Amino acid sequence: EVQLVESGGGLVKPGESLRLSCAASGLTVSDAWINWVRQAPGKGLEWVGRIKSKTSGGTMGYAAPVKGRFIISRDDSENTVYLQMNSLISDDTGVYYCLTDYRDDGYWGQGTLVTVSS
Amino acid sequence: QSALTQPPSASGSPGQSVTISCTGTSSDVGRYNFVSWYQQHPGKAPKLMIYEVTKRPSRVPDRFSGSKSGITASLTVSGLQAEDEADYYCASYAGSITVFGGGTKLTVL
Numbered sequence: 001e002v003q004l005v006e007s008g009g010g011l012v013k014p015g016e017s018l019r020l021s022c023a024a025s026g027l028t029v030s031d032a033w034i035n036w037v038r039q040a041p042g043k044g045l046e047w048v049g050r051i052k053s054k055t056s057g058g059t060m061g062y063a064a065p066v067k068g069r070f071i072i073s074r075d076d077s078e079n080t081v082y083l084q085m086n087s088l089i090s091d092d093t094g095v096y097y098c099l100t101d102y103r104d105d106g107y108w109g110q111g112t113l114v115t116v117s118s
Numbered sequence: 119q120s121a122l123t124q125p126p127s128a129s130g131s132p133g134q135s136v137t138i139s140c141t142g143t144s145s146d147v148g149r150y151n152f153v154s155w156y157q158q159h160p161g162k163a164p165k166l167m168i169y170e171v172t173k174r175p176s177r178v179p180d181r182f183s184g185s186k187s188g189i190t191a192s193l194t195v196s197g198l199q200a201e202d203e204a205d206y207y208c209a210s211y212a213g214s215i216t217v218f219g220g221g222t223k224l225t226v227l
Binding site: 044046047050061062063 | 158216217219221
């Protein structure tokens, strides 16, 4: 069974950094496209970025609001994908999910809450 | 890249059918057959309901179906049931990025 588990959320001040983790089981992260999506309180889903599988080139893509501040990386030995978030602003507040489509189904983690506030 | 356009709300009575639209552009919905639909109940993580425009994971009831015409994708829920009441989001691959719709709140009357 595929499971994605996010961790690393918390309360940070504007301008600070935070690193989120997405630990996978039941699949090999290097074989999958892993996306990050966030949801501000009471708002809709917003795509943040992705890392492609190794066979697709392993490249990353980012949404305009986070480009240049967020970095997605992958540790194959830990079977984990990371979201490094720098220069955080209040608009980055929300629940962050990692997700993937794998073998004709889609899998989401339970989400981790990031709060950016002074 | 702008978000995909969805109606904010939709409704239907039990047993009826309802269709939710998702309008994009020639750079996303109109260009790629990689439109997905997600269902989200309050306080829960979203669930994939439809992928690649028309495909359905085996765990999803066949009451849910997807289609696309031009720059507009659609999700149809047939035989509405109380548990279908939720928020629904479309998403489209757009090359280097993915774009989501603003979401539609489906109410089962």
